[in-house]
Amino acid sequence: APDPLITEVQDWASGLGEGVDATPYGLPIKYESDVVRRNVEWLTADTISSINFTPIHALDGTITPQGCAFERHHSGAIELRKEDYRLMINGLVDTPLVFTYEDLERFPRENRVYFCECAANSGMEWAGAQLNGAQFTHGMIHNMEYSGISLRTLLEEAGVSPEGKWVYVEGADASSNGRSIPLEKAMDDVLVAFKANGEALRKEHGYPVRLVVPGWEGNMWIKWLRRVEVMDQPVESREETSKYTDTLANGISRKWTWEMDAKSVVTSPSPQAPITHGAGPLVITGLAWSGRGAITGVDVTLDGGKTWTEARLAAPGTDKALTRFYLDINWDGSEMLLQSRAKDSTGYVQPTKAQLREVRGLNSIYHNNAIQTWWVKANGEAENVEVS
Amino acid sequence: MAVVSPVAAEKFGLGRPALPEEIAAWDLDVAPDGTGLPTGSGDVFTGEEVFAEKCAVCHGDFAEGVGNWPKLAGGQGTLDHEDPLKTVGSYWPYLSTTWDYVNRSMPFGDAQSLTPDEVYAIVAYILYSNDLVDDEFVLSDETFKQVELPNADGFILDDRLDAEKHFWNPEPCMENCKDSVEITMRALVLDVTPEEEGAEAAAEAAPVQEAVAEEAVEEPVETAAVLDPELVAKGEKTFKKCKACHQVGENAKSKTGPILNGIVGAPAGHAEGFRYSKAMKAAAEDGLVWDEAELAAFLAKPKKYMKGTKMSFAGLKKDSDIEAVIAYLQSYSR
Numbered sequence: 001a002p003d004p005l006i007t008e009v010q011d012w013a014s015g016l017g018e019g020v021d022a023t024p025y026g027l028p029i030k031y032e033s034d035v036v037r038r039n040v041e042w043l044t045a046d047t048i049s050s051i052n053f054t055p056i057h058a059l060d061g062t063i064t065p066q067g068c069a070f071e072r073h074h075s076g077a078i079e080l081r082k083e084d085y086r087l088m089i090n091g092l093v094d095t096p097l098v099f100t101y102e103d104l105e106r107f108p109r110e111n112r113v114y115f116c117e118c119a120a121n122s123g124m125e126w127a128g129a130q131l132n133g134a135q136f137t138h139g140m141i142h143n144m145e146y147s148g149i150s151l152r153t154l155l156e157e158a159g160v161s162p163e164g165k166w167v168y169v170e171g172a173d174a175s176s177n178g179r180s181i182p183l184e185k186a187m188d189d190v191l192v193a194f195k196a197n198g199e200a201l202r203k204e205h206g207y208p209v210r211l212v213v214p215g216w217e218g219n220m221w222i223k224w225l226r227r228v229e230v231m232d233q234p235v236e237s238r239e240e241t242s243k244y245t246d247t248l249a250n251g252i253s254r255k256w257t258w259e260m261d262a263k264s265v266v267t268s269p270s271p272q273a274p275i276t277h278g279a280g281p282l283v284i285t286g287l288a289w290s291g292r293g294a295i296t297g298v299d300v301t302l303d304g305g306k307t308w309t310e311a312r313l314a315a316p317g318t319d320k321a322l323t324r325f326y327l328d329i330n331w332d333g334s335e336m337l338l339q340s341r342a343k344d345s346t347g348y349v350q351p352t353k354a355q356l357r358e359v360r361g362l363n364s365i366y367h368n369n370a371i372q373t374w375w376v377k378a379n380g381e382a383e384n385v386e387v388s
Numbered sequence: 389m390a391v392v393s394p395v396a397a398e399k400f401g402l403g404r405p406a407l408p409e410e411i412a413a414w415d416l417d418v419a420p421d422g423t424g425l426p427t428g429s430g431d432v433f434t435g436e437e438v439f440a441e442k443c444a445v446c447h448g449d450f451a452e453g454v455g456n457w458p459k460l461a462g463g464q465g466t467l468d469h470e471d472p473l474k475t476v477g478s479y480w481p482y483l484s485t486t487w488d489y490v491n492r493s494m495p496f497g498d499a500q501s502l503t504p505d506e507v508y509a510i511v512a513y514i515l516y517s518n519d520l521v522d523d524e525f526v527l528s529d530e531t532f533k534q535v536e537l538p539n540a541d542g543f544i545l546d547d548r549l550d551a552e553k554h555f556w557n558p559e560p561c562m563e564n565c566k567d568s569v570e571i572t573m574r575a576l577v578l579d580v581t582p583e584e585e586g587a588e589a590a591a592e593a594a595p596v597q598e599a600v601a602e603e604a605v606e607e608p609v610e611t612a613a614v615l616d617p618e619l620v621a622k623g624e625k626t627f628k629k630c631k632a633c634h635q636v637g638e639n640a641k642s643k644t645g646p647i648l649n650g651i652v653g654a655p656a657g658h659a660e661g662f663r664y665s666k667a668m669k670a671a672a673e674d675g676l677v678w679d680e681a682e683l684a685a686f687l688a689k690p691k692k693y694m695k696g697t698k699m700s701f702a703g704l705k706k707d708s709d710i711e712a713v714i715a716y717l718q719s720y721s722r
Contacts, residue, residue: 040582045446045456046643048631049496075493076631088406088414096406103402129575136581157399168417174499176492178417227414235417238489242480245543251468253479257546261555271575299562304569308562337569347558359552363472375571384575388568 027067035059037068038135043124048076049175051118053139056265056287057272061314062143062322063113066196069142071204072118072218074175074239080224082208087154087192091168091229094159101208104194107149107157112191112214113321115289117141117260119217119244119366125353127362129373129384133272137372137384138265141289143322146212148193151186155230160187164230168237169211172226179220180234181213185258189214189320192225215291215320216258217366219244249361260291262350263369264298264325264342275380279333284311288323290344295323297343302329304337304373304387305352311340336376337387353386416492420482422532429528430509432516438506439513441691442495445633445644445700451475451517454644461517464538477518481540483532487511497632498702615715623716626709630701636720645699652718654678667696683717684710 028035037052044050051072054064071077082101090096118140124130131137155167160183167186170178181190191212194201201207206223213220219239234240240255247253266286269275275282288295295317299308314324325340342350353370375385418424430438440449446457453459463473472478476486491507493499502510512527515535521527527535575581627636633645640647646659657664657672664672671694676682686693687710689703704710 038582040580042456042580046632075496075499076628088410089403090406090411090415096411097403098406098410099403106402107400128573130580132575132579132581153400157403170417174493174497229415229417231419233419233421235488236420236482236485237417238485238493241482241485241543242474242476247467247472247474249468251472251542253467253543254546254548255543257548259546259548261548271581299560304566306564306566306569308560308565337571341560343558343560347556349555349557349560351552351555355555362470375574385571386573388566388570388572 032058035068037070038139040124040131040136049074051120051140053135054142055135055272056139056141056267057134057270059267060285060324062287062324063197064142064144064322066144066199066202066205069144069202069205070118070140072140073173073204074177075173077204078173078224079203080172080208085172085208085226087209087225088227089154089158089230090227091231092161092164093155093230094161097154097158099154101194104149104192104209107153109147109149110191111145111147112189112212113143113145113318114212114214115141115143115260115320115322116212116218116221117263117289117291119219119257119260122263122368122370122372123365125370125372125384126357126364126368129386132384134265134267134270134372135272138263138267138287140218141287141322143289144196145198146191146193147195147198148191148209148212151190151192151211151228152188154192154228155186158230160230163232166231166234168227168229168231168235169220169222169225170227171206171222172224177219177222177239178235178237179222179239180231180237181216181220183230185213185216186228213258215260215293217244217260220258244366246360246364246366248359249363257367260289261367261369262288262290262292262295262342262344262348264288264295264340264350265372266300266338266340266374269338269376269380269382270374271382271384274382275331275376278380279331282329282331284327284329284338286311286325286340288317288325288340288342289321290317290342290346290348291320292348293345294319294321295342296345298323298325299341299343300325300327301339301341302336305339305371308341317345333378335378336374337385338374338376338382339371341371416488418484418488418491420484422484422529425484425487425529425532426504427529428504428508429526429530430505430507430512431526432509432512432521432523434505435509435511435513435516438502438509441700441702442498442502442506443510443700445698446496451514457644460514464518467539467542475518476514477520477538479539479542480537481543483511483515483535483537486514487532495632495700497629501702615719619712619715620719622708623712623714623719626704626713627716629704630713633699633701636717640720648717649720651678652680652683652714652721665696665698667694668698680714683714687713 035055035058039052054070085101087099121140166180170176193212194209209225211222211225245253245255288298298311300311301308311325311327317323356370374382376382448454451460460476463475463478466472508527515521636648642659642662646662656676687704690699
């Protein structure tokens with residue numbers, strides 16, 4: 001029968017839509033209102049010190065819109081005006097300095113795209129498949145284009161003393177969330193950023209100024225950055241001793257596990273993004289990233305790892321940024337055990353859960369970069385599972 | 389006319405020198421060797437009192453933790469077990485970390501309000517709770533170095549490049565990699581994924597929200613008319629001090645403290661299912677009603693107003709803050 005959406009004149013084809021000023025700053029259309037950050041309430045005592053998840057199952061491309069990019073706060077997202085913003089560089093420097101926001105805008109600027117992944121991303125999956133959805137298993141990640149200045153520039157402005165080996169960076173919020181970073185990294189690719197995806201940082205991402213520490217765990221990307229102290233030793237703060245350390249099976253814990261290893265996930269189909277169209281052409285897609293370099297390839301398997309096929313990268317992988325991959329197949333409508341496997345420019349290959357557990361046990365909490373399996377059933381629904 | 393010339397790799401001359409007082413105000417971090425500790429001291433007994441008043445509401449009277457809030461004591465010898473209990477006593481390698489964190493970031497919602505002596509006392513009590521010092525112990529910048537935490541040697545530097553070098557394998561298997569594949573675990577068995585309320589109604593969610601918003605606009609009109617919006621806005625800011633424990637508004641729930649919707653004018657102990665202190669229950673039975681005067685008196689000095697209340701908040705010093713918070717709470721009349 002003819003489609004009435006075509007044969008009948010629809011309201012939107014005869015009436016009028018909204019004028020240009022209806023929404024001076026736009027939100028997604030209401031039909032996309034389910035594409036939002038989500039929280040797992042049982043994870044933490046209170047949403048003020050908690051984390052939520054990017055809806056990666058519903059996004060495409062590589063840039064994460066700020067409005068749905070995951071948030072992690074330790075004492076809540078504060079409101080700090082540019083006019084009230086101060087950044088101090090002190091410690092082992094020739095001249096301790098204070099900068100205003102306006103001062104920062106006068107230094108030469110850079111634009112760089114990087115992913116930011118919480119060290120605890122996939123952390124709930126160490127002991128077994130738990131959460132049903134790519135958003136929940138892999139959504140503590142976002143990828144933005146940052147505009148800002150090199151931290152090196154600011155450190156050189158203050159003049160780093162030869163005894164300086166570390167920088168201690170802290171935020172203006174009540175948690176301060178201080179972290180120690182080796183001077184070598186601080187002088188390499190760390191950015192003091194004030195714009196993301198072209199616009200001011202959002203409150204929840206550290207407005208007006210945050211640190212960008214490419215490839216390293218998100219906890220080090222200090223929000224509301226207020227102070228950088230050059231030191232000859234690390235502070236060993238709460239966030240680098242009691243948290244963000246990885247306990248192995250023998251009870252010994254790794255510390256200073258800063259780099260995020262290569263990782264990938266199929267974002268669709270997945271539990272929150274089932275196949276609804278039946279057999280035939282199917283786009284399998286996902287994201288891959290590495291904190292050690294660029295993604296060079298992604299393999300996808302439909303049979304739980306017996307046979308792998310190289311996926312198509314939407315664009316060549318770039319340093320410490322998300323890469324989008326696609327595998328276009330003709331689905332025969334039978335069950336699939338869908339996995340993806342990332343490879344990076346250092347020759348690292350994303351391990352299986354069994355391989356990771358063999359080295360680290362089950363108690364690490366952080367840095368779970370294992371291969372994820374979705375069991376896609378004949379009806380198109382998908383479930384988070386583990387396979388032999 | 390401005391001359392455009394490439395900026396030399398030299399200094400830009402931006403910013404200004406930081407003053408010693410400014411550095412002193414912000415440079416508070418304490419290193420494992422004690423560098424950065426201020427002069428001061430505190431004993432276990434004082435620590436127990438301060439802890440009960442300022443910390444116990446989340447961390448428990450004995451540092452054992454309340455609900456999902458962090459446990460600060462216990463867990464020694466569990467690090468190689470399933471689900472190890474990581475506390476100051478069982479896991480934290482350096483005492484400086486505890487001192488530094490308590491000093492700068494605690495109490496939750498009222499950070500940087502403790503004196504150095506109070507911090508020394510609290511940390512002494514945490515050590516005592518972990519059986520690491522006896523009840524005579526006095527922690528000070530002098531005695532600090534005597535304390536070594538049990539897990540000081542429990543850490544190694546990141547050894548992934550070595551221990552996991554087999555993950556660097558540029559030619560992974562592509563074909564006939566396994567004989568068989570079995571499903572060994574399913575998320576649905578555990579099913580801890582957050583429920584989506586009316587998941588299939590996702591597309592309808594927006595209109596529903598709009599309807600709720602319209603309703604909400606109609607209702608508070610009468611109360612809104614008497615409330616000064618500026619005062620309510622001020623109260624919202626002041627309420628940040630309360631947020632660590634209390635929620636108010638749409639979707640609010642009882643957390644560490646009871647839900648506060650409709651608290652102004654309500655009988656004491658009105659939040660269903662909340663475990664009030666004995667003192668609060670007794671006051672409720674005596675017919676206490678939270679009118680503006682009673683609330684104001686309570687908020688000024690909670691522990692003085694009601695001996696035995698679980699509310700560990702020290703109180704709002706300014707009358708104008710109290711008035712504002714009450715106005716803010718009134719804006720959530722139900």
